[in-house]
Amino acid sequence: MGGAFGKDSVKHTVPQSKLETKMVEAMQQRALAGSTMRSFNSIILKFPKIDENFRKCKTVFEQFDEDSNGAIDQEELKHCFQKLEISLTEEEITGLFKACDINEDMGMKFNEFIVLLCLVYLLQKPTALHVVS
Numbered sequence: 173m174g175g176a177f178g179k180d181s182v183k184h185t186v187p188q189s190k191l192e193t194k195m196v197e198a199m200q201q202r203a204l205a206g207s208t209m210r211s212f213n214s215i216i217l218k219f220p221k222i223d224e225n226f227r228k229c230k231t232v233f234e235q236f237d238e239d240s241n242g243a244i245d246q247e248e249l250k251h252c253f254q255k256l257e258i259s260l261t262e263e264e265i266t267g268l269f270k271a272c273d274i275n276e277d278m279g280m281k282f283n284e285f286i287v288l289l290c291l292v293y294l295l296q297k298p299t300a301l302h303v304v305s
């Protein structure tokens with residue numbers, strides 16, 4: 173009785189950046205629902221130090237938002253990189269801006285600005301390593 177067990181060769185088509193996809197989706201949903209800041213605040217209340225740093229970020233954000241309309245546009249983003257002496261090409265700035273403008277309204281709100289800070293931090297690291305005396 174040679175039972176032929178048809179082994180299904182299940183192909184695992186799990187995307188490599190599953191977490192990233194999930195995070196982006198979650199953020200998009202939150203941004204649309206407008207609940208991002210509320211959930212941020214409830215978490216921050218439990219972490220005084222984060223609150224302090226967050227306030228600093230908010231101050232930085234307000235400095236970059238030159239026309240104080242509550243969002244950083246691409247032009248303002250360019251200025252902020254100039255001020256920080258981060259040399260990025262026009263293309264890179266556009267790419268960063270698009271990556272951070274999660275709800276695609278051509279403006280970077282504070283929650284999206286936090287995403288930018290994370291991205292810039294990640295981008296800065298290899299640059300720092302690249303510096304050879």
Ligand SMILES: [Ca+2]
Nearest residue numbers: 239241243244
């Ligand atoms: Ca602005």
Ligand SMILES: [Ca+2]
Nearest residue numbers: 273275277279
């Ligand atoms: Ca936006």
